[in-house]
Each structure stands twice: as structure tokens, then as C-alpha cells.
Amino acid sequence: MPRTTNTRAAILDFIKTFRRNNGYSPSVREVAQHCGVKSPSVVQYHLNHLEQAGLITKGKDRSRSLGIVGEKEDVASRVPLLGVIAAGQPIWVPSVDRWSAEAESMIEIPPAIGRGKRDLYALRVRGNSMVDAMIADGDIVIMEQAGSINNGDVVACWLKNEQEVTLKKIYFENEQVRLQPCNPYMLPMYHDRENISVQGRVVGVLRISS
Amino acid sequence: MPRTTNTRAAILDFIKTFRRNNGYSPSVREVAQHCGVKSPSVVQYHLNHLEQAGLITKGKDRSRSLGIVGEKEDVASRVPLLGVIAAGQPIWVPSVDRWSAEAESMIEIPPAIGRGKRDLYALRVRGNSMVDAMIADGDIVIMEQAGSINNGDVVACWLKNEQEVTLKKIYFENEQVRLQPCNPYMLPMYHDRENISVQGRVVGVLRISS
DNA sequence: GCCATATTAGAACAAATGTTCTATCATAGG
DNA sequence: CCTATGATAGAACATTTGTTCTAATATGGC
Numbered sequence: 001m002p003r004t005t006n007t008r009a010a011i012l013d014f015i016k017t018f019r020r021n022n023g024y025s026p027s028v029r030e031v032a033q034h035c036g037v038k039s040p041s042v043v044q045y046h047l048n049h050l051e052q053a054g055l056i057t058k059g060k061d062r063s064r065s066l067g068i069v070g071e072k073e074d075v076a077s078r079v080p081l082l083g084v085i086a087a088g089q090p091i092w093v094p095s096v097d098r099w100s101a102e103a104e105s106m107i108e109i110p111p112a113i114g115r116g117k118r119d120l121y122a123l124r125v126r127g128n129s130m131v132d133a134m135i136a137d138g139d140i141v142i143m144e145q146a147g148s149i150n151n152g153d154v155v156a157c158w159l160k161n162e163q164e165v166t167l168k169k170i171y172f173e174n175e176q177v178r179l180q181p182c183n184p185y186m187l188p189m190y191h192d193r194e195n196i197s198v199q200g201r202v203v204g205v206l207r208i209s210s
Numbered sequence: 211m212p213r214t215t216n217t218r219a220a221i222l223d224f225i226k227t228f229r230r231n232n233g234y235s236p237s238v239r240e241v242a243q244h245c246g247v248k249s250p251s252v253v254q255y256h257l258n259h260l261e262q263a264g265l266i267t268k269g270k271d272r273s274r275s276l277g278i279v280g281e282k283e284d285v286a287s288r289v290p291l292l293g294v295i296a297a298g299q300p301i302w303v304p305s306v307d308r309w310s311a312e313a314e315s316m317i318e319i320p321p322a323i324g325r326g327k328r329d330l331y332a333l334r335v336r337g338n339s340m341v342d343a344m345i346a347d348g349d350i351v352i353m354e355q356a357g358s359i360n361n362g363d364v365v366a367c368w369l370k371n372e373q374e375v376t377l378k379k380i381y382f383e384n385e386q387v388r389l390q391p392c393n394p395y396m397l398p399m400y401h402d403r404e405n406i407s408v409q410g411r412v413v414g415v416l417r418i419s420s
Numbered sequence: 421g422c423c424a425t426a427t428t429a430g431a432a433c434a435a436a437t438g439t440t441c442t443a444t445c446a447t448a449g450g
Numbered sequence: 451c452c453t454a455t456g457a458t459a460g461a462a463c464a465t466t467t468g469t470t471c472t473a474a475t476a477t478g479g480c
Contacts, residue, residue, distance in 0.1 A: 007427080007428090020288060021287065021288050021289070022269070022275070022277075023267070023277040023281070024234055024235055024269070024272075024274055024275050024276075024277065025234055025274075027273075027466075027467060027468085028467065028468060028469090029466080029467070029468095037428075037429090038428075038429055038430080039428065039429045039430060039431090040467085040468080040469085041428080041429075041430080041431095041469080041470080041471085042427075042428050042429075044468075044469065044470085045426095045427075045428080046427090057233070059232075059234070060468085060469095061435070061436075061467090061468060061469080062234075062274075062436085062467095062468080063237075063273040063274055063436065063437070063466075063467050063468070064234055064235075064272075064273055064274040064275065064467085065232070065234050065274065065468095066234075067232075067233040067234065107320065107322065108320050108321055108322070109320055110317060110318045110319055110320065110416060110418075112317065112318070112418055113416075113418050128394050128395075131344065131393055131394070131395060134341065134344050134345070134346040134417075135344070136344040136392055136393075137394075153419075154419045182346055183341055183346075184338050184341070184347075185338075185341060201419075202419050203418070203419050204416070204417055204418050204419055205415070205416070205417035205419070206320055206323070206414070206415070206416060206417075207344075207414055207415035207416075208320070208322055208323050208413070208414050209363075209364045209411075209412050209413050209414055209415070217457080217458090237436070237437060237438085238437070238438060238439090239436080239437070239438095247458075247459090248458075248459060248460080249458065249459045249460060249461090250437085250438080250439085250460095251439080251440080251441085251458080251459075251460080251461095252457075252458050252459070254438075254439065254440085255456095255457075255458080256457090270438085270439095271437090271438060271439080271464095271465070271466075272437095272438080272466085273436075273437050273438070273465095273466065273467070274437085275438095
């Protein structure tokens with residue numbers, strides 16, 4: 001029967017993937033296990049050939065020292081973590097240029113969140129005032145600077161009368177605005193247009209449990 | 211006599227340099243040798259502190275698995291999106307090797323979520339059965355394969371009698387287990403130990419709003 | 421069929437390696 | 451002075467890991 005897949009290519013591919021996922025290289029036995037090979041000697045056999053072919057590098061007697069020749073790093077999306085969002089106070093966004101912010105305040109986000117977006121920033125949520133938006137204490141919300149707002153967008157808006165900021169789905173209806181919690185078991189609220197000030201659009205939420 | 215240089219900083223610096231020069235990380239003993247330290251335990255001592263300070267990552271029992279946080283490689287942490295988690299059915303994790311998963315099913319996560327973790331995978335949440343865990347329909351939960359579970363961990367557990375899977379904080383109390391919703395306004399539930407089967411530990415949640 | 425070559429298995433070994441434990445020393449604070 | 455804390459050493463242990471050797475199994479050309 002024909003060889004289902006070329007083992008040697010599979011090994012090379014696995015090393016690349018593993019390195020990208022973990023930041024370091026797999027061991028010989030890990031390669032064997034994940035490439036459907038039963039013996040480390042087989043991997044060694046292929047590694048020697050791959051090295052001779054100039055496709056990988058290998059440190060003698062050194063564990064996890066496999067290297068991919070010509071490996072390049074890809075950049076991830078990074079946004080500045082600008083401040084805190086909490087009930088009872090408007091979102092505070094410093095006037096300094098957010099794109100020259102310190103590296104310490106940058107956080108990396110899944111590219112899927114920022115894809116096609118511009119002028120993103122992140123805010124850390126403090127308190128449980130946004131549980132009805134399914135946002136927990138400590139969550140990080142990724143915001144897009146308020147441009148055009150469409151019905152159904154999740155936005156952060158400042159309620160002037162209530163003196164609080166809230167995150168809800170927004171729907172413009174006649175003279176009023178319907179703010180619909182993301183939690184489907186909760187009821188919407190209605191406000192006059194003059195009472196709300198949209199601060200930004202929520203494009204994503206991150207929660208780091210532990 | 212005054213300490214010539216801060217050993218801990220020297221260790222961090224050496225790891226960075228070594229990785230840049232070699233493409234992989236040094237071993238504990240190599241660090242010791244190049245940083246003027248006589249014992250691997252001293253390096254271990256400082257590595258633990260560096261990890262706790264969030265400056266490096268470290269795979270447990272894995273040689274040369276040191277990583278520098280914020281370094282380009284470990285910027286793009288990727289985990290396989292393995293399936294769907296929904297009420298009324300156990301988490302389905304395909305038997306195929308998750309590290310040889312197709313590229314299409316890989317998603318990138320903020321490195322902060324995966325820092326120091328191993329064997330992560332992602333599941334997409336279907337339905338509103340986990341609103342009490344502050345997890346919405348369409349969210350992506352990042353799971354760690356169930357190893358040791360500690361009190362307070364957010365876990366996915368399968369309730370045998372109820373025939374449903376739920377995401378809650380878990381506390382082992384006497385003969386019972388307390389499952390505490392992440393939503394602080396909801397009440398805990400108590401179950402017999404035999405009724406629950408921990409499927410994994412939640413290490414993060416992603417929500418991509420639009 | 422026969423043979424050269426490529427590939428795979430399995431075992432076994434030696435070295436490398438992460439980790440833990442105990443002990444020692446220095447320093448700062450009360 | 452005494453104590454708590456941080457830092458270092460050394461030893462010992464259990465795994466992990468790279469490597470080598472031999473044998474078995476395909477595969478393709480003749």
C-alpha cells in the first residue's frame with residue numbers, strides 16, 4: 001500500500017508547529033509520538049537526513065535543540081492597555097498619543113479580534129457592574145475608538161443622568177435608544193438620546209482566569 | 211563585599227542572549243556556569259522567582275523550555291480549536307493528535323493566557339447555558355487539560371445525573387463539591403463527588419464581538 | 421525471485437537535566 | 451543580640467533525552 005504521508009515531511013512540519021506553539025523545540029520522543037512513529041531511533045534517522053539536507057539544525061547531545069533554518073518570527077497584534085473602566089466614572093483615556101505608549105502597557109490580542117480594525121485600545125474592567133454584559137471583574141475589553149455606530153454594536157456608553165458607564169448592545173429606535181444587555185435573560189433599558197454618550201465600540205473581551 | 215551584579219538579572223539576560231544566539235534555551239546548569247553560580251539549585255531558585263514575576267516561562271520537567279515573555283516567538287501562542295462545548299452533552303475532544311491539527315483550526319491567544327501552561331486547547335461555546343459563568347454564546351474558552359485541580363479553579367465539569375456540562379468555580383468541601391458560579395449574584399450548587407467529572411480547567415475566555 | 425536501499429522497531433545505555441532537600445552564610449530590622 | 455529573609459552550595463534522585471546498535475520489514479529495480 002502507498003505511504004499515507006511522508007514521515008520525514010511530517011516530522012519537519014511538526015517541529016515547526018511545535019516551536020511556534022511553545023517557543024521551544026520538541027524532544028525526539030515527542031516527535032515520534034506525534035508523528036505516528038514508534039521508535040525514537042526512527043526520528044533520529046530522519047533528523048540526520050533533514051540536517052544533512054540543510055533543513056534543520058541540531059545540537060549534539062543537547063535536548064530540544066532542534067532549529068528550523070530560515071525560521072522567521074511573525075508579529076502579533078498589540079494594543080495599549082490604557083486604563084480602567086468602572087461604574088460611576090467615565091472612561092478615562094489619557095491625552096497622550098496612545099501609540100507611543102510604553103511597552104509595558106501593551107498587551108497582545110488574538111489577531112482575529114483586531115482584524116480590519118484601527119485605533120484599538122484595551123481597558124481593564126473593575127468591579128461587577130457589567131455582569132449584565134457578561135463581563136466579569138478583571139476582564140479586559142478591547143475597544144475601538146467610536147466611529148460610526150451601527151445597531152447591534154456592543155458599545156461603552158456614558159449615561160449622564162445615572163453618572164455611570166455601561167457596556168451594552170445599542171439600538172437606535174425613534175427618539176429613544178435601547179440598551180440591550182448581552183445576557184439574554186436580562187431586560188433592555190431605554191434612554192433618551194441626549195442621556196447617552198458613546199465612548200467606544202467593544203470589539204472583544206479577554207478573560208485570563210488564572 | 212557588595213554583590214557585583216544582581217544574579218537574577220544576569221540570569222535573565224543570559225537566557226535572552228543564549229536564545230538569540232542559539233535559537234533554543236539553555237539548561238539550568240548552563241545558566242549556572244555562565245552566571246558564576248555553583249549550583250543548579252540556585253538557578254532554580256531564581257528561575258522560580260523570575261517566573262512568578264512574569265518575566266519568563268518555564269515548562270515543568272521539560273529541559274530547555276525556558277521562554278522570555280514578550281519575545282517574538284512566544285508572542286503568537288496558538289492553540290487548536292478542538293470542538294464545541296454545549297449543555298446536554300459532554301465535551302467532545304477528538305482522539306486525533308491535537309498538535310498535528312490542521313492550521314485552519316488553530317487560533318491565536320494572548321500569551322498571557324497560556325503563560326506557563328501546557329496542553330491547551332480551545333472550545334467554542336454554543337448556547338446560553340453558561341451565562342452564570344459569565345460566558346456568552348459564541349465565546350471561546352481556553353482549556354487546560356485536567357491535571358491537578360485546586361480549590362477555586364474554574365473548571366468544566368460533567369454532571370452525570372443532570373447530564374450536562376457546566377463551567378464553574380470548584381471547591382472541595384468534605385464529602386461534597388461546591389460549584390460556585392462566576393457571576394457573584396448567583397448562588398452555588400452542591401453535588402456529590404461521584405456526580406461530577408472534571409473535564410478540564412478554564413484558563414481564559416475570548417469574545418470576539420464583531 | 422533477488423537484491424540494494426529505505427524505512428521502521430525495539431532495546432539499551434550514558435549523559436543531560438529538572439527538581440527537591442538540607443545546610444550555610446550574610447544582611448537588615450526590631 | 452536575635453530573628454526573619456534572601457541568597458548560595460552541595461548532594462541526591464527521578465526523568466527525560468539523545469544516541470547507538472541490531473533486527474525486521476517494506477519497496478523498487480533488475
